[in-house]
Structures are given as structure tokens and as C-alpha cells.
Amino acid sequence: FADSMAKMGLRAIILEGMVKEDKWYFLKIDEEKVEFISADDYIGLGNYATAKKLFKRFGNKYSLITIGQAGEQKLINSGLALTDLHNRSGRMAARGGLGAVMGSKKIKGILLNKKGTYKNHKTDSEKFEAVRKAYHKIINECERIKVLAEYGTASTVMDAQRVGALPTFNFSRGQFDGAENLSGENIYNLIKERGGEGENTEACMSGCLIRCSNVFPDKKGKEIVAPLEYETLGLIGSNLGISDPDEVAKINYICNDYGLDTIETGGALGVMAEAGLVKFGDAKEFINILREVPKNKWRGRMVGMGTGITAKFLNIRRSPVVKNQCMSAYDPRAVKGTGVTYATSPMGADHTAGLTIFMPIDHHNKKDQVKISRLMQISRAAYDSLGLCVFLMAATASHPDIVVALLNSLYGLELKPEYINELGKLTISLEKKYNKDAGIGKNDDRIPEFFKEETLPPFDLTWDIEDKELDEIFLDL
Amino acid sequence: FADSMAKMGLRAIILEGMVKEDKWYFLKIDEEKVEFISADDYIGLGNYATAKKLFKRFGNKYSLITIGQAGEQKLINSGLALTDLHNRSGRMAARGGLGAVMGSKKIKGILLNKKGTYKNHKTDSEKFEAVRKAYHKIINECERIKVLAEYGTASTVMDAQRVGALPTFNFSRGQFDGAENLSGENIYNLIKERGGEGENTEACMSGCLIRCSNVFPDKKGKEIVAPLEYETLGLIGSNLGISDPDEVAKINYICNDYGLDTIETGGALGVMAEAGLVKFGDAKEFINILREVPKNKWRGRMVGMGTGITAKFLNIRRSPVVKNQCMSAYDPRAVKGTGVTYATSPMGADHTAGLTIFMPIDHHNKKDQVKISRLMQISRAAYDSLGLCVFLMAATASHPDIVVALLNSLYGLELKPEYINELGKLTISLEKKYNKDAGIGKNDDRIPEFFKEETLPPFDLTWDIEDKELDEIFLDL
Numbered sequence: 001f002a003d004s005m006a007k008m009g010l011r012a013i014i015l016e017g018m019v020k021e022d023k024w025y026f027l028k029i030d031e032e033k034v035e036f037i038s039a040d041d042y043i044g045l046g047n048y049a050t051a052k053k054l055f056k057r058f059g060n061k062y063s064l065i066t067i068g069q070a071g072e073q074k075l076i077n078s079g080l081a082l083t084d085l086h087n088r089s090g091r092m093a094a095r096g097g098l099g100a101v102m103g104s105k106k107i108k109g110i111l112l113n114k115k116g117t118y119k120n121h122k123t124d125s126e127k128f129e130a131v132r133k134a135y136h137k138i139i140n141e142c143e144r145i146k147v148l149a150e151y152g153t154a155s156t157v158m159d160a161q162r163v164g165a166l167p168t169f170n171f172s173r174g175q176f177d178g179a180e181n182l183s184g185e186n187i188y189n190l191i192k193e194r195g196g197e198g199e200n201t202e203a204c205m206s207g208c209l210i211r212c213s214n215v216f217p218d219k220k221g222k223e224i225v226a227p228l229e230y231e232t233l234g235l236i237g238s239n240l241g242i243s244d245p246d247e248v249a250k251i252n253y254i255c256n257d258y259g260l261d262t263i264e265t266g267g268a269l270g271v272m273a274e275a276g277l278v279k280f281g282d283a284k285e286f287i288n289i290l291r292e293v294p295k296n297k298w299r300g301r302m303v304g305m306g307t308g309i310t311a312k313f314l315n316i317r318r319s320p321v322v323k324n325q326c327m328s329a330y331d332p333r334a335v336k337g338t339g340v341t342y343a344t345s346p347m348g349a350d351h352t353a354g355l356t357i358f359m360p361i362d363h364h365n366k367k368d369q370v371k372i373s374r375l376m377q378i379s380r381a382a383y384d385s386l387g388l389c390v391f392l393m394a395a396t397a398s399h400p401d402i403v404v405a406l407l408n409s410l411y412g413l414e415l416k417p418e419y420i421n422e423l424g425k426l427t428i429s430l431e432k433k434y435n436k437d438a439g440i441g442k443n444d445d446r447i448p449e450f451f452k453e454e455t456l457p458p459f460d461l462t463w464d465i466e467d468k469e470l471d472e473i474f475l476d477l
Numbered sequence: 478f479a480d481s482m483a484k485m486g487l488r489a490i491i492l493e494g495m496v497k498e499d500k501w502y503f504l505k506i507d508e509e510k511v512e513f514i515s516a517d518d519y520i521g522l523g524n525y526a527t528a529k530k531l532f533k534r535f536g537n538k539y540s541l542i543t544i545g546q547a548g549e550q551k552l553i554n555s556g557l558a559l560t561d562l563h564n565r566s567g568r569m570a571a572r573g574g575l576g577a578v579m580g581s582k583k584i585k586g587i588l589l590n591k592k593g594t595y596k597n598h599k600t601d602s603e604k605f606e607a608v609r610k611a612y613h614k615i616i617n618e619c620e621r622i623k624v625l626a627e628y629g630t631a632s633t634v635m636d637a638q639r640v641g642a643l644p645t646f647n648f649s650r651g652q653f654d655g656a657e658n659l660s661g662e663n664i665y666n667l668i669k670e671r672g673g674e675g676e677n678t679e680a681c682m683s684g685c686l687i688r689c690s691n692v693f694p695d696k697k698g699k700e701i702v703a704p705l706e707y708e709t710l711g712l713i714g715s716n717l718g719i720s721d722p723d724e725v726a727k728i729n730y731i732c733n734d735y736g737l738d739t740i741e742t743g744g745a746l747g748v749m750a751e752a753g754l755v756k757f758g759d760a761k762e763f764i765n766i767l768r769e770v771p772k773n774k775w776r777g778r779m780v781g782m783g784t785g786i787t788a789k790f791l792n793i794r795r796s797p798v799v800k801n802q803c804m805s806a807y808d809p810r811a812v813k814g815t816g817v818t819y820a821t822s823p824m825g826a827d828h829t830a831g832l833t834i835f836m837p838i839d840h841h842n843k844k845d846q847v848k849i850s851r852l853m854q855i856s857r858a859a860y861d862s863l864g865l866c867v868f869l870m871a872a873t874a875s876h877p878d879i880v881v882a883l884l885n886s887l888y889g890l891e892l893k894p895e896y897i898n899e900l901g902k903l904t905i906s907l908e909k910k911y912n913k914d915a916g917i918g919k920n921d922d923r924i925p926e927f928f929k930e931e932t933l934p935p936f937d938l939t940w941d942i943e944d945k946e947l948d949e950i951f952l953d954l
Binding site: 074075076298301302305309312313315439440441442443444446 | 551552553775778779782786789790792916917918919920923
């Protein structure tokens with residue numbers, strides 16, 4: 001979808017207001033015409049079926065953003081599904097309830113013509129070409145990126161397992177007996193052995209140098225879901241006690257179809273398992289619960305309202321959320337820098353705001369974690385603002401000059417390397433201002449109490465970073 | 478129960494720790510012996526049945542505090558039922574989830590022998606007797622107290638209706654077409670006409686001069702519930718569109734039996750009606766929902782988790798709560814001083830912390846409301862701390878000298894009249910400190926947004942007191 005936006009010369013598509021009558025619409029964007037067309041015949045369809053029906057009607061000439069049944073119901077655990085290079089609705093803008101926002105406007109989706117004719121002619125310049133080559137060289141030589149290219153994000157399973165941070169049985173353990181089944185290596189081997197539609201290397205956008213995605217097939221080689229990623233393996237796999245990657249992939253597909261975030265879904269199901277509504281490891285029953293989402297039955301509704309509300313509703317104290325957003329697949333007691341990010345990121349518990357697990361430090365020791373989280377959060381905010389993939393940071397974070405040179409050659413600017421850092425700080429300060437105006441204050445920048453009180457096996461870790469330290473992380477912003 | 482505590486010379490009964498094994502207990506207190514006795518045979522019983530079974534076993538010689546099925550399940554909308562002078566479990570310490578606290582300790586109840594022999598001999602003194610007489614004279618001459626004595630708190634229905642503050646259809650209107658059916662006068666006449674077990678005047682404690690309680694009978698004169706109070710008539714009556722006081726009384730009885738707060742229950746049911754799960758006015762279906770509470774079915778669970786969580790779960794924006802506690806029966810847009818109390822009281826939205834509707838001011842005008850709420854909150858905190866009925870305030874608030882003289886003669890103290898005010902301030906500052914330590918800050922001292930954005934018919938009022946003003950109410954404490 002982002003490719004198509006660039007080709008159309010669009011930096012953003014803003015939907016103001018909302019449909020007042022009881023009708024649903026698609027926004028259809030061609031270069032010569034923008035129109036709202038009825039979506040009433042698509043209501044109740046999942047993301048995959050919606051895409052299929054639209055492609056049947058219009059051919060494959062549109063990139064799509066759609067919502068599934070979760071977004072239609074304005075469930076707060078609902079994201080947007082974006083089609084990938086192969087017209088799969090498997091790219092989720094999963095977190096933060098964006099599906100509910102689009103659903104509240106009664107917009108079922110956006111169709112964006114792929115054949116835009118916009119071109120930034122500066123990309124033809126020798127200057128740009130020289131910078132691009134230098135940039136690619138740095139990326140292609142990075143060891144971390146080589147791992148991602150080969151094993152994808154699933155490679156993180158054993159990293160988290162080793163450090164004792166793999167969420168297991170609703171964040172009550174940091175290692176999972178079935179972790180090796182879910183590991184990057186096992187996923188890689190399964191895809192290779194099974195062949196068929198499986199792919200160990202796939203790009204999520206044209207021109208990607210990393211190609212960390214995959215296509216996960218069943219035993220007969222038929223695609224179950226694409227991609228199958230680490231956070232899903234952690235939250236739907238180990239956190240629910242499911243060690244069979246086929247089951248994780250099936251649940252992932254259902255989540256994508258309904259438009260549910262797999263992290264938030266795994267968190268909510270984990271809380272339900274702790275409350276005794278379903279047994280850890282019972283993939284079949286977890287799927288039965290998910291099937292209740294489109295029907296708005298109460299177990300489905302809990303999933304749809306996410307981990308925090310499920311825990312409140314069921315009175316479960318072990319609720320792994322910050323700002324009502326479920327933590328991703330790093331227990332904060334075992335990767336403390338990421339815990340600092342969970343607590344202090346303006347967007348709630350999320351690794352993408354500042355993951356620290358790949359830093360060469362002692363993740364169990366609280367020393368310097370606030371400082372490291374701050375560094376990561378500022379860099380990531382800058383990369384997110386620029387629209388750069390955060391995985392590039394492993395290669396380019398230490399080369400802000402190259403990133404800035406790319407921008408300068410592309411837009412005719414004269415930015416200095418400090419710009420990256422300043423952009424990150426500006427972004428976070430704007431986010432914090434937004435939160436403040438929305439009534440979110442420092443009492444919300446907190447890791448839940450149970451992480452302080454319950455030790456995490458096997459390394460017997462607790463959350464021991466003081467609230468006071470957390471409050472100081474962005475005092476200057 | 479409080480009578481029996483005084484006779485036993487007890488100022489407080491403190492339960493520390495909790496039962497670890499899967500067994501339930503009563504705490505049984507006689508003057509010569511304190512013991513824990515098994516309550517396993519009482520689990521699953523409501524408050525009324527529990528009391529009946531205990532009285533059958535021990536005779537009527539104990540005052541009781543018990544929890545119903547709501548407290549057993551640790552539902553946060555659960556209170557404690559205290560027996561009254563007639564051994565009815567109808568006196569609820571309803572708000573704040575105390576039932577869940579006792580349930581978490583696996584204590585089904587406390588039996589306190591009524592025949593304690595403690596006596597404060599200072600009550601025999603001439604000095605005390607003189608002060609007592611002066612005190613009684615002030616109370617007996619107060620006009621507001623005369624209204625309470627005759628019509629009870631139900632008299633407030635038409636006061637709230639006139640000012641447009643009677644919560645109706647989930648706080649979407651301030652007047653209810655069926656208000657006269659629920660009025661103090663109608664309740665009074667029904668009780669008088671029906672006779673039988675009905676009583677228009679009843680004391681909730683021995684020696685009470687106000688006797689504002691009642692016993693509400695059915696058409697055959699058989700008691701439905703005792704007492705039937707204003708907040709219940711507002712939240713279960715008008716707020717749910719129920720105009721038949723018999724239906725309100727029946728629901729009240731069920732709430733008492735399960736141990737649910739009628740305010741929180743009415744709020745949650747109102748939100749469910751707005752979400753379309755039940756129709757406003759359909760008392761039969763509201764009762765069906767309540768019947769799900771002991772069964773832990775999902776509609777019952779919503780009631781049990783209260784208004785705020787129900788609204789989150791159902792995604793209903795019109796959620797009339799502050800600090801997750803449902804507002805009582807005064808819409809804050811129409812009684813703005815009470816709105817200030819809802820927002821700023823450390824204990825969440827509650828009238829008992831500082832009701833302003835009986836002050837001779839323009840309740841629709843925001844002028845001076847913060848000042849008036851502050852006065853009321855400080856006085857009420859003092860009266861609550863002393864264990865004095867807040868209804869006395871109508872008579873004695875302007876006579877702190879008499880209240881202090883009573884204390885001085887009773888305890889041999891030399892307190893000055895300023896003591897009352899200082900005690901109130903101290904109480905609130907301690908409560909605020911507790912909240913601060915619990916992570917509750919000024920962002921929680923807020924009236925929900927919908928009160929600012931939706932005008933309340935028929936007087937088209939909005940909540941227009943600035944957050945900044947709210948933040949200044951207790952700055953000195």
C-alpha cells in the first residue's frame with residue numbers, strides 16, 4: 001500500500017468526519033478520481049474475503065486497506081489490514097485500535113490504484129545514486145540483518161528463551177518447554193521441507209534489502225499465513241502454551257482475517273486461560289473463542305476489547321499491560337530496557353517504540369536501562385517518522401550522516417546528522433503533549449505491580465526500576 | 478451492628494491477612510471468646526438466607542456483617558450487608574467493593590454478640606445530659622430533618638426532578654415522566670394504604686431522632702424491601718426507565734441479597750440498556766440479568782464488575798463514572814456542586830462525600846460550586862470520621878460548638894469548635910495521600926467528557942467547570 005501511495009505522490013490520506021447514516025463505504029482513489037463507493041455488501045466479511053471480493057470486481061489493480069469484523073464492531077483490539085506485494089491482506093497496522101477508528105467512520109476500506117505516475121526525479125541524479133549505493137552497502141554488510149534475512153523475526157524466539165524473557169503461560173514464566181518448536185530455525189526448516197507455497201524469504205515492500213518475511217505452509221505445502229512473526233510466536237505460542245507452529249499460524253490467519261492484533265489477542269486469551277475459561281495449550285478451544293468475535297459473544301468480545309479490559313472483567317491481577325496496551329513478547333523483568341520502553345513510551349507497552357534486546361548489555365541488570373531505552377526510543381521515533389524500517393537501525397543507527405545524505409539528495413535539503421536525533425525528540429515530545437491533553441499522565445507510565453512482586457522463573461527476576469527513574473527519562477522533552 | 482460494637486467497647490474490627498486454603502469462615506465475637514467457625518455450608522447463599530440460617534443456628538443474639546454471592550466472587554460491585562434493629566440484612570456498606578475485600582479473605586461474615594457490657598460512664602454525667610438535650614433540641618427543630626423523618630430520602634426524587642438532575646435513561650435526561658410514581662409522597666401513600674408490614678418511619682439504629690427509613694410492602698402488605706431509598710429510586714428507577722416502585726423494590730431486594738450496590742448496579746444496567754442488551758423500562762429482563770450474577774454468566778458479570786467496566790466492555794461512551802465509581806442520583810450538569818464532589822472526592826463519584834442539592838443556590842450556575850463542594854466535603858469527612866449520621870448536618874453544621882461539647886463531655890476532652898473543620902481537612906488529606914500512593918492523580922479528578930459535550934434536557938445544561946478549578950479545590954491539603 002505504501003508503494004502505491006508513493007507512486008500516487010501521496011504522503012497521507014486523511015479521513016475527516018464520519019458517515020452519519022447507517023451505510024458503509026469504501027474510499028476509492030484513482031489518479032483521475034476520488035470517490036466513496038458503497039461497502040454495504042462487504043459488511044461482515046473478514047479482511048481476506050473482502051480483498052478477494054474487491055479483486056474479483058476490480059481486478060488486482062488496487063492496493064487495499066480494509067477492516068475485518070473487529071473494526072466493524074469498533075472493538076478496540078482491531079487493526080487495519082494492508083495488502084502486500086502479492087495482494088494478501090496480511091500486513092497489519094495492528095496496534096492501537098486503528099480498525100475501530102476506521103469502523104467508527106463507517107469506512108470498510110480504502111482502494112488505492114497501484115499505477116500512480118508520480119516520480120521524484122531527484123532519484124535520477126548521480127548524487128542520489130551514490131548515496132543509495134553507500135547506504136545499501138552498509139545494510140548488506142550488517143550481521144544482524146543477515147540473520148533477519150535468513151530466519152526472519154522468528155529468530156528472536158531462542159534469543160528471548162535464553163535470556164528468560166519469552167512470555168509463557170500469561171507472563172508467569174520466562175522460558176517455554178516448547179520454544180524450540182517455535183524457533184526461527186525450526187520454522188525455517190519446516191518451510192524448506194514442506195516446500196509448495198512456503199517461502200523463507202519475502203519482501204514486504206518492493207526494493208527491500210532485508211526481506212525478513214516468510215510464507216508459512218501446512219504439511220501439504222499450502223499457505224497457512226504470511227508472514228509468521230516473532231511477536232505472534234511469543235504471544236499466541238509460548239504465552240498460550242502452544243508449541244505447534246501450525247496452530248500458531250492458523251490462529252494468526254484468523255486474527256488477520258477478523259482484524260485482531262495477535263499480541264493483544266494472545267494477551268487476552270492468556271488472561272482468560274489464567275481465569276480458567278480455557279486451558280493453556282488447548283489451541284482448538286482458543287480458536288473456538290476467536291470464532292465468537294464476529295458473533296459478538298462474550299468470550300469473543302473479551303478478545304476484542306483486549307488484555308487490559310479482559311483482566312478487569314475477569315478480575316485477574318496478572319494483566320501485562322501499560323496504558324491498556326498488552327506487552328509484546330519480552331517480559332520486562334528479563335529485558336529491563338524494553339520494560340522501560342513499555343512504561344514510558346507515549347503509545348503504551350510496545351517493543352517497536354524502543355526494543356533493547358539486541359543491545360550487548362546485561363538485560364537482567366537495571367543499570368543504565370533508562371538511558372538505553374531513551375536512546376532507542378528517540379532513534380525509533382525518528383525512523384518511524386521518516387517511514388524507514390526499524391530493522392535498518394541495526395546497520396544505519398551509527399551512520400546518521402548517510403541517512404541524512406539520503407534525505408538531502410532526495411529532497412534538496414541541507415540537514416545535518418543531528419537532525420535524526422532532533423526529529424526523534426520532537427516526535428516524542430509531540431506524542432507526550434497529545435497524551436497530556438488526553439489526560440494520560442505519569443501515573444500511567446508504570447509497569448503493573450505484579451511484575452514487582454512475582455519473581456519470573458527460571459532466573460527469579462523482578463521489575464526493580466524505580467518509578468522515579470522512569471519519570472526522569474524524558475524530563476527535557 | 479454499630480450498636481453492638483459500641484456495647485462491646487469496640488471501635489474497629491480489623492482482619493489482617495487472608496485464609497490461604499480453600500475454606501470459608503465466619504468470625505464470631507463474644508465478649509469471652511473470639512473464634513473463626515466454618516462457613517463452608519453457607520457459600521452460595523445470599524445475605525438474607527445466610528442471616529436466616531445463622532439465626533436459626535444461634536438464635537437472634539448476634540448482629541451480622543455478611544457478604545452475598547457478589548462478594549464471594551470478588552466482584553468489585555459488592556458490598557457488606559449489616560443487620561438492622563430487626564435482624565434484616567438490609568443495611569449495605571454498598572460502595573467501594575468492600576464485599577470483594579472480605580471475599581478475598583474468605584470471610585463470609587462476622588457475628589458480633591449484641592449483649593456487650595461495655596459502658597462509657599461519662600454518659601451518666603449531668604454535663605453530658607445537658608449537652609445531649611441541647612443537641613436533640615437543635616435536631617428536632619430542623620425543617621429538613623422533619624421532611625426526612627416523614628418522607629425519608631425518597632423525598633429527594635421530586636427535588637431532583639424539579640432541578641432537572643434526576644438520572645434518566647443512562648444519564649441522558651434530567652427529568653423522568655414517571656418521577657411522581659417514585660416520589661416520596663407516592664411511596665409514603667402506598668406504604669400507608671397498603672399497611673401490613675409497611676412502615677413509613679423506622680430507625681436504622683437505636684436512639685435515632687430522625688428515623689428516615691421505611692419498610693416497603695407489596696399490595697398484600699408483605700415486606701418487599703427495607704429500606705427503599707432515594708439513590709435506588711434514581712438509579713434503578715428513573716435511570717432504567719422503571720416507574721413502578723414495586724419493581725424498584727424487588728430489584729433492590731435482589732441487590733441486597735447478592736450484595737450488590739444499587740447505584741453501581743443501576744449504572745451498569747443503564748449502560749447495558751443503552752448498548753441494546755435490554756430495553757429501558759423492562760424490569761423483568763433487568764431481573765433476569767441480575768439472576769445471572771450468582772451464576773457468573775456474562776451479563777451478570779458485567780453488573781458485578783460495575784458501570785465503568787461494563788461501559789468499557791460494551792464500548793459505550795456515556796459512562797457516568799469517576800475513578801471507576803458510578804455517580805449517584807444527581808446529574809452533575811444540573812447540580813454542579815455535587816459534580817465537583819464527584820470529580821474531586823478521593824473516593825470517586827459519590828454524593829455522600831459532599832452533597833450540595835439542599836444548599837439554597839442556583840445549581841445550574843457554575844459560580845462558587847467549587848467553594849461549596851469543598852465546604853460540604855470537609856464537613857462530611859468530619860462527620861463520617863466521628864461516626865455521626867450526615868443527615869444531622871442539616872441541623873448541626875452551623876453548631877460545631879455543640880458537636881464538640883458532646884465529644885468533650887463524652888471523652889473528657891477540651892476540643893474547640895474549629896476541631897470539626899480540622900478533622901475534615903485531615904481526613905481528606907489522608908485520603909488524598911492514600912490515592913497518590915495508589916497511583917491515582919489529578920487526571921482521575923475528572924467528569925467524563927460526554928457531560929461536557931452532551932446537553933442535558935430539559936434545561937440544556939452541560940458540565941462547564943474547568944479542570945483547572947477542580948485541581949485547586951484541595952491545593953492547601
